[in-house]
Amino acid sequence: MSSTNNTPSRAVSRTRSRLLGPLMIDVGGLELTAEDRELLCHPLVGGVILFTRNYRDPEQLKKLCDDLLALPRQRLLLAVDHEGGRVQRFRVGFTRIPAMRTLGQLYAEKPVRALAEARLQGETIGRELSAYGIDLCFAPVLDIDHGLSQIIGDRAFGDRSEVIVELARAFRAGLNAEGLAATGKHFPGHGAVTADSHHELPVDRRREEEIRATELMPFKALIGDGIESLMMAHVRYTSVDTQPASLSKRWVHDILRQELGFRGAIFCDDLSMGGAAVVGDMEARARLALEVGNDMLPVCNDRAAAIRLIDALAQDVSPDRAASARLKKLYGRHGRGTP
Numbered sequence: 001m002s003s004t005n006n007t008p009s010r011a012v013s014r015t016r017s018r019l020l021g022p023l024m025i026d027v028g029g030l031e032l033t034a035e036d037r038e039l040l041c042h043p044l045v046g047g048v049i050l051f052t053r054n055y056r057d058p059e060q061l062k063k064l065c066d067d068l069l070a071l072p073r074q075r076l077l078l079a080v081d082h083e084g085g086r087v088q089r090f091r092v093g094f095t096r097i098p099a100m101r102t103l104g105q106l107y108a109e110k111p112v113r114a115l116a117e118a119r120l121q122g123e124t125i126g127r128e129l130s131a132y133g134i135d136l137c138f139a140p141v142l143d144i145d146h147g148l149s150q151i152i153g154d155r156a157f158g159d160r161s162e163v164i165v166e167l168a169r170a171f172r173a174g175l176n177a178e179g180l181a182a183t184g185k186h187f188p189g190h191g192a193v194t195a196d197s198h199h200e201l202p203v204d205r206r207r208e209e210e211i212r213a214t215e216l217m218p219f220k221a222l223i224g225d226g227i228e229s230l231m232m233a234h235v236r237y238t239s240v241d242t243q244p245a246s247l248s249k250r251w252v253h254d255i256l257r258q259e260l261g262f263r264g265a266i267f268c269d270d271l272s273m274g275g276a277a278v279v280g281d282m283e284a285r286a287r288l289a290l291e292v293g294n295d296m297l298p299v300c301n302d303r304a305a306a307i308r309l310i311d312a313l314a315q316d317v318s319p320d321r322a323a324s325a326r327l328k329k330l331y332g333r334h335g336r337g338t339p
Helices: 010-016 034-040 058-069 101-109 111-130 161-177 209-214 216-225 249-259 274-279 281-293 303-313 321-328
Strands: 023-025 046-051 077-080 082-084 184-187 227-232 265-268
Touching: 023 303, 034 046, 034 227, 034 303, 058 077, 082 111, 082 227, 101 111, 101 161, 111 161, 161 216, 209 216, 227 249, 249 281, 265 274, 265 321, 274 281, 281 303
Parallel strands: 023 046, 046 077, 184 227, 227 265
Antiparallel strands: none
């Protein structure tokens, strides 16, 4: 589709599919433009991710989310990175959520109190985001902090898988209690590499047996609990596959779906990140991500690339019924609070 500053084209407006498409895109500012509306009504788009630039105050955010939810199409999934600590897009007017590491530190001294606090933080995030109609906060982080990855660091609950599992379970219970689904990330584990996948492809050269015995444990536990969705890591694990896990059939289909039996929704990490660039341009990344089994592909902070990608995929890609069904299960149960 060609991007214009006009209202959505008739071709797009006629397409009122009930399926959610595989692309999650962003918007540029505090309110929707005509171009935003046209792109967001395309059937290949199924979700929107919000950033700090999309927030001024609670009233403005409510209007933006209401406009997103009122678009003439199957309801979009609304998401935001809202883990706490360094990763909290909305701050003024919202409760300041501490970095998850603080909960791990508290657990070492007062485990019962730490679990209660983890649930409380999940409830707070769930209640505050739900009031705007937002479905996902893209948390909890299930990575193990090995003291190597600065991009993970205090975003992780800690360096012991059993502690991560207990705190993540409590945090998820809090989210669920307020109507939000959880998204565990970054499968199969981002904490043992030094490179930042936003800028380059990190490489984990450990033996597969070691990765399975450490990194996979929190994910396996939460999968067993029925966690609703997971996000893949742009990390190459050389003993398992030459491709990044996010773009690897071995990791997504063979291990996550078949071996571990995960039945929830799978998010690729942002395809605009440097860690995904090793497989080619945006179209190549997206086609491979879909081929290996990702359900939704975020494409952030690059509107021109998103437009080109929609144009390219529209030639031969349609929303997948099974993937759409998994994604629809992530809709929040809203209406419990007011901004």
